[in-house]
Amino acid sequence: MSSEKHVFIAYREPVENVARKLAKYLIDNDMKVWFFPWKVGWGDSITAEEDEGLKNSFSGIIVFTPDFLKGKTAREEYRALLALKRSNESYKIGILRVNCPRNEVPPFLLDYFDCHVESETDGNFNIEAEKILRGIRGLPIEDPTPFSQDKVQTAQTAQSFQEYMKIYTFARDNMLKSSLSAHKFAEEWIKQYQGIPFSHFIEIFNFAKQKMSKSSISAQKFAFYQINKLK
Secondary structure (H helix, E strand, C coil): CCCCCEEEEEEECHHHHHHHHHHHHHHHCCCCEEEEECCCCCCCCCEEEHHHHCCCCEEEEEEEEECCCHHCCCCCCHHHHHHHHHEEECCEEEEEEEEHHHHHHHHCCCCCCEEEEEECCCCCCHHHHHHHHHHHHHCCCCCCCCHHHHHHHHCCCCHHHHHHHHEEEEEEECCCCHHHHHHHHHHHHHHHHCCCCHHHHHHHHHHHHHCCCCCCHHHHHHHHHHHHHCC
16 A cells, blocks of 8 residues: 555546546646556455545545435545545645536535536546646646746747647647646757657657557657657
8 A cells, every 4th residue: 555645536436437537637747646446456445445545645536426425435535535624724625526517516515626527528628627736736726827928938939839839739638738737848849859840749649649559648758759769
């Protein structure tokens, strides 16, 4: 059992795909995550593993559906997260509502930051996941200056601002990076790979994901490995 601090994700089985996509997003943005299918193996004590996961969490995300509190395990995890918050004011709780109006969330949960998606295929999923990521990190839910002057100046070192935006948008939407991580990625590309069209990276990245079934992180590493051969 690992004692490393992480984000605990509570959910019910019908929305496991939503919880999994959120877990992958957080991991791709350098967060440690406790997600049931990745932590509990055959023969393990489910209760013991979940207790350990809760004990070593610094934040809990509830993937909330209208029937969430009808599940025994979900209800127990929900109570445990609230208890952690009561005993530690710095503990962060967030709500990801899935196809659930805000008025169906218990009043005492409305005090915590919340986001909403219809499903794991919701076009705004990454935007809502980024809000959760920022909340976990103790930042405002939205970046008030997503394109500050220093970012514009960095962009101007590329062929055009449009090229910067192309890199930034791809990193945010396809590589599941937060706004800040996407900016850093675009900045690094501009500094290190001038003269190499970013379209080359996109082609290799997409090939790795679609044809080689690699994760976003593995596809990124594979693409950079190939691109570095061109330098």
